Amino acid sequence: MNIKTKLRLKFSKSFFYIVLFLCFFGCKTNKKESFPVSHSKTGKIEYAKGFTIEKSGPDITLVKITSPWPNAKSAYTYALVPKDKLPAVTLDRNAYDAIIGTPVESVVVTSTTHIPALEGLGILDKLVGFPETKYISSKAARNRIEEGQIKELGSNETLNTEMVIALQPELVVGFSINAQNKAYNTLERSRIPVVYNGDWTEETPLGKAEWIKFFAPFFNKEKEAENLFSEIVLNYNNAKEIAAQAPTSPTVISGAMYKDVWYLPGGKSWAAQFIKDANAHYMWAETQESGSLSLSWESVLQKGKNAEYWIAPSQFTSYKGLGNASEHYKQFDAFKNRNIFTYASKKGESGGLLYYELAPQRPDWVLQDLIHIFHPNLLLDYDPHFFKPLE
Amino acid sequence: MRPKGTYTLRFGILMVALCGCLLLNISLGSVSISFTDTLKAIFGAEIQNKSLTYIIWNYRIPKAFTAIMSGAGLALSGLLMQTLFRNPLAGPFVLGISSGASLGAAILIMGLSLFSGILSASMVTDVSLALASSMGSFLVLFLVIGVATKIKDTMALLIIGLMFGSITAAVVSVLSYFTNAEKLQQYVYWTFGSLGDLSWNQLGILGIAILVGIGISIFSIKPLNGYLLGEHYAQSLGIHLKKSRFLIIIATGILAGSITAFAGPIAFIGLAVPHLTRQIFNTTDHKILVPAVLMYGSITLLLCDIVAQLPGQAEVLPINAITSLIGAPVVIWLLMRKRKMIF
Numbered sequence: 001m002n003i004k005t006k007l008r009l010k011f012s013k014s015f016f017y018i019v020l021f022l023c024f025f026g027c028k029t030n031k032k033e034s035f036p037v038s039h040s041k042t043g044k045i046e047y048a049k050g051f052t053i054e055k056s057g058p059d060i061t062l063v064k065i066t067s068p069w070p071n072a073k074s075a076y077t078y079a080l081v082p083k084d085k086l087p088a089v090t091l092d093r094n095a096y097d098a099i100i101g102t103p104v105e106s107v108v109v110t111s112t113t114h115i116p117a118l119e120g121l122g123i124l125d126k127l128v129g130f131p132e133t134k135y136i137s138s139k140a141a142r143n144r145i146e147e148g149q150i151k152e153l154g155s156n157e158t159l160n161t162e163m164v165i166a167l168q169p170e171l172v173v174g175f176s177i178n179a180q181n182k183a184y185n186t187l188e189r190s191r192i193p194v195v196y197n198g199d200w201t202e203e204t205p206l207g208k209a210e211w212i213k214f215f216a217p218f219f220n221k222e223k224e225a226e227n228l229f230s231e232i233v234l235n236y237n238n239a240k241e242i243a244a245q246a247p248t249s250p251t252v253i254s255g256a257m258y259k260d261v262w263y264l265p266g267g268k269s270w271a272a273q274f275i276k277d278a279n280a281h282y283m284w285a286e287t288q289e290s291g292s293l294s295l296s297w298e299s300v301l302q303k304g305k306n307a308e309y310w311i312a313p314s315q316f317t318s319y320k321g322l323g324n325a326s327e328h329y330k331q332f333d334a335f336k337n338r339n340i341f342t343y344a345s346k347k348g349e350s351g352g353l354l355y356y357e358l359a360p361q362r363p364d365w366v367l368q369d370l371i372h373i374f375h376p377n378l379l380l381d382y383d384p385h386f387f388k389p390l391e
Numbered sequence: 392m393r394p395k396g397t398y399t400l401r402f403g404i405l406m407v408a409l410c411g412c413l414l415l416n417i418s419l420g421s422v423s424i425s426f427t428d429t430l431k432a433i434f435g436a437e438i439q440n441k442s443l444t445y446i447i448w449n450y451r452i453p454k455a456f457t458a459i460m461s462g463a464g465l466a467l468s469g470l471l472m473q474t475l476f477r478n479p480l481a482g483p484f485v486l487g488i489s490s491g492a493s494l495g496a497a498i499l500i501m502g503l504s505l506f507s508g509i510l511s512a513s514m515v516t517d518v519s520l521a522l523a524s525s526m527g528s529f530l531v532l533f534l535v536i537g538v539a540t541k542i543k544d545t546m547a548l549l550i551i552g553l554m555f556g557s558i559t560a561a562v563v564s565v566l567s568y569f570t571n572a573e574k575l576q577q578y579v580y581w582t583f584g585s586l587g588d589l590s591w592n593q594l595g596i597l598g599i600a601i602l603v604g605i606g607i608s609i610f611s612i613k614p615l616n617g618y619l620l621g622e623h624y625a626q627s628l629g630i631h632l633k634k635s636r637f638l639i640i641i642a643t644g645i646l647a648g649s650i651t652a653f654a655g656p657i658a659f660i661g662l663a664v665p666h667l668t669r670q671i672f673n674t675t676d677h678k679i680l681v682p683a684v685l686m687y688g689s690i691t692l693l694l695c696d697i698v699a700q701l702p703g704q705a706e707v708l709p710i711n712a713i714t715s716l717i718g719a720p721v722v723i724w725l726l727m728r729k730r731k732m733i734f
Contacts, residue, residue, distance in 0.1 A: 299705040
């Protein structure tokens with residue numbers, strides 16, 4: 001549930017990047033036709049706030065990223081043109097941050113959260129490289145890593161620019177925490193288009209998941225994305241309705257301590273939204289933070305001592321480990337009554353946490369897991385995807 | 392030299408202030424506990440809310456004792472170093488003790504995962520962290536002592552200590568560069584320092600280390616006073632230079648190393664409190680300075696902790712930020728007011 005941890009992963013990845021941008025991909029100027037700028041919305045984006053997709057004329061799709069990182073000052077616009085139409089289309093190079101020929105045949109992505117979208121759209125075979133492949137949990141992706149079809153592109157979670165240039169992917173899907181991005185800049189200059197994925201800035205479960213539609217137009221997979229996402233929305237809303245029928249709504253705490261400071265999701269965060277939709281009462285639901293809170297542990301004890309459930313206690317997977325880490329944990333009712341649930345025991349083969357990779361894309365599964373925990377009588381015969389009781 | 396009476400009075404006032412700060416520190420925190428409830432909890436009387444008693448006995452009291460011991464130990468080791476090197480800029484960490492401790496912590500938090508390739512988070516506990524950082528600081532300390540036996544010149548020793556510091560800092564940056572975000576954050580948070588969350592056992596170990604350090608310092612008061620007048624002069628007083636220097640370094644290592652191990656590298660106290668004490672007591676005599684820095688150090692860190700806890704707020708601030716934020720202006724003001732430094 002800890003959005004912070006994921007953000008942290010993201011943050012660290014972006015120590016060395018800067019922004020940039022002007023890359024033109026095979027855009028020749030033997031002009032045959034140019035289109036009036038009449039934009040028409042295609043496949044509506046209902047939940048995500050960070051991007052839009054529009055048609056501009058019959059052949060051009062404009063993907064606009066309005067929230068590449070929090071509080072971004074300007075948007076990024078990418079023009080997508082079918083490869084066979086590229087010679088015939090004239091575009092003002094300066095009007096777009098990148099012009100990309102579709103369908104893209106080779107792509108590099110930079111966050112594990114991008115993997116499920118590729119897998120869902122059936123285009124994992126287009127993925128040719130990834131920084132820190134050990135964090136990938138997906139079985140299909142792991143097989144391709146073993147076979148050498150997905151190249152390791154750097155250590156410490158930053159892209160190794162040289163390796164990416166040598167690989168020559170048609171597209172790099174990056175992300176950044178701000179407009180400072182050295183590595184991407186170099187890629188741009190070497191004519192490799194970089195597009196920003198801002199899925200991690202979304203604050204709602206369905207908003208995050210809708211970013212699957214962002215990948216679709218690059219690979220001509222709009223229909224598949226539409227279908228997949230509709231199914232997720234349907235599942236999510238059904239689960240939410242089922243949860244609403246529960247007679248009680250149990251109290252919940254989350255997070256864990258480092259030293260004597262407790263880190264837990266803010267009341268407006270992605271993680272807190274799940275608890276609310278699962279018809280449970282998160283003890284810090286009224287706080288305004290959309291990221292995480294860092295509170296003194298005694299204030300957490302005062303407020304959360306009697307909470308019935310405790311979910312996502314950081315990296316802990318057992319009561320023993322939790323008790324060894326701090327005696328203070330034993331003061332909580334959820335500890336005494338053995339009502340703590342974690343996503344940290346579901347790991348990929350190389351140690352990456354499945355939750356970090358897949359949860360943003362499958363909010364319906366996260367919600368069902370939580371309903372299964374908070375309201376044991378509602379989803380019978382349900383096998384949780386992420387959350388397991390502590391051992 | 393002042394008449395003895397004034398010092399007795401001053402120490403009396405300091406003692407009262409220390410007890411007052413201790414009580415204040417225990418009664419203030421994120422959770423509002425009334426002063427009567429605090430006293431009740433301390434003296435074992437029943438209070439309605441059981442978790443308040445738990446908070447006071449298992450968190451606030453250990454934290455307050457950690458603050459008292461760390462403040463005293465750091466201030467004393469700062470005084471020892473300033474006198475030994477006759478350098479007002481010296482502090483407990485000049486000999487690379489803190490960088491050694493940081494190296495130990497960094498290897499444990501960030502280094503192990505590089506070699507094992509899986510999350511070794513479970514290996515990082517308070518105990519292992521304390522062990523790793525003490526080992527790190529003692530490794531550097533032994534190197535320094537090894538050098539000290541070869542080198543006559545105290546200033547050269549200071550430079551060598553700084554060099555060791557640079558080497559360990561470089562290793563730490565390489566480790567930081569190759570580690571993942573969570574571990575980097577864990578390490579960075581360790582460097583912020585933290586007085587909370589020591590168990591009574593850990594407090595006992597820390598207490599013993601501090602007492603040993605204080606014992607050696609008391610034993611070294613005569614050579615310390617001699618050092619102020621220069622090494623040659625000290626020799627003419629019959630002070631065994633090498634031996635006393637060795638003892639002073641050992642005392643500093645035990646004090647600063649053990650505190651850094653349990654509470655992280657706490658900044659500022661070691662550098663500033665000796666100056667504060669000299670200015671206020673208007674003396675350079677270590678018979679007075681040693682007990683005075685102990686008390687001032689404790690009071691300072693208790694007060695800083697009260698501020699860091701932001702009484703009544705659920706948030707807390709890192710102790711390291713507060714020590715310098717509050718401490719530095721006070722020292723600047725004192726020096727400005729006196730217009731000259733007593734050293």
